[in-house]
Amino acid sequence: MKAIGYDVAGPVDAPDALRMFETPKPEVGPRDLLVEVRGVSLNPVDVKLRENRAPEAGPDILGFDAAGVVVETGAEVTGYKVGDAVFYAGDVTRPGSNAQYQAVDERIVGRKPASLDFTEAAGIPLTAITAWEMLFDSFRLSEGGGAGKSLLVIGGAGGVGSILIQLAKTLTKLTVIATASRPETQDWVRKMGADHVIDHRGDMAAQVKDLGLAPEYVAALTATDQHYPAILDLIAPRGHIALIDDPQGLDIAPAKPKALTISWEFMFTRSMFETADIELQRDLLNRVSQMLDDGTLQSTVTERLGQMSAASLLAAHARQESGRVIGKQVLSGF
Incomplete structure (x- = not known):
């Protein structure tokens, strides 16, 4: 599958600060969904990791917010099936959403708001x-x-x-x-x-x-x-x-x-430590999805930056670093 990542931690203007590469599809664990990623968003955590966290073995794939379609389920998955449209913020300890496919624990995944397309929905979860x-x-x-x-x-x-x-x-x-x-x-x-x-x-x-x-x-x-x-x-x-x-x-x-x-407040704590109440993130995302659909909440997306590529993600990182982003930036999948 296609993915975008970085090999060396550093500034956004460094050579190959982000690059496209090919990598195997993620392996699916018992509680995992394999999601075909159709929309992603950028958050300050992406910038912080790219600047400061050195990859340990090969390029790191960033991206946490995502929306997409379930294409495979783990043996113990009970809440979702192939074909379901979902959105989520992922797990900072696992490969991110800047890829064609991502494996994610079903307990931190919500149902995508029907009123938003995949790209806009990706701007909400984190x-x-x-x-x-x-x-x-x-x-x-x-x-x-x-x-x-x-x-x-x-x-x-x-x-x-x-x-x-x-x-x-x-x-x-x-x-x-x-x-x-x-x-x-x-x-x-x-x-x-x-x-x-x-x-x-x-x-x-x-x-x-x-x-x-x-x-x-x-x-x-x-x-x-x-x-x-x-x-x-x-x-x-x-x-x-x-x-x-x-x-x-x-x-x-x-x-x-x-x-x-x-x-x-660190929203990755529940997924990092698989806390006893990890499923609360699924539940709250489903509430937020319902509130978006019934008009109680409005989307916070203000910038659509086109299709995901190394160049478009670098531009999004640079915008994030400027400190002048209002609301959320989103990109469509590959």
Whole structure:
């Protein structure tokens, strides 16, 4: 099968930063689906791995978001059959979706939204899982909960922020404050449903206080180390900070006076460790799929970058590194 990967970790402009190659189809495990990949999306994790994780044996295949059709099932698969249309975010420890075929555990796979084509559907899973787990695992909110409380989403126009705002507004009663610095990103987060918009390039603490709010929950999606002092200032006592990025160092001692909780959200944890509740990712993806089909959620895809190739994926990586992507980028399969 065709696949796209990299041999040496490094910058996007390095020779053969990504290249096309031929490789055998993946072997299918007992709980695996073999999926013919028809759409993929790009996420910051693709860039981080390409820059920092050296392949151990031959080229690494990146790509985690995907949508496609099941062409083979493992002996113990019960939830899917050949011909089913599915979408998923994959497993960071296994070969990715930048290939014609991918093997993926059925327990982290959802049914593709009927209202979206394969390419657009591929833009949803990773960010939806991240946002869902942040709300209901990290913050331990319940559906319909959060009345009288507020959530600050730092980096609201990115992929995770775009779906997190929507899920918070549709599944909880939280007041949502989103940060965005450009007119187009401010318009976008309002479209996603944010109640208030502030500029993270300014004095965030002052802007939040001007709203008369002290958020109980802060979703730190980008530049957490840069915004950390402001977060400590503006968050409510006994509040909760959940982050997804990789600050070089985070001193938690200043969080003690407010008795804050600080936690990481990493949507690959369930698949990496095959946790006892791994099937929750399948269940939440099916909920998200239904919500997209009934119009409760809107797609966060803003850029279609054509058919998957080494050149188109490199262009997508470069766009991702620019930090100016609104929502999600997607590509069609080979």
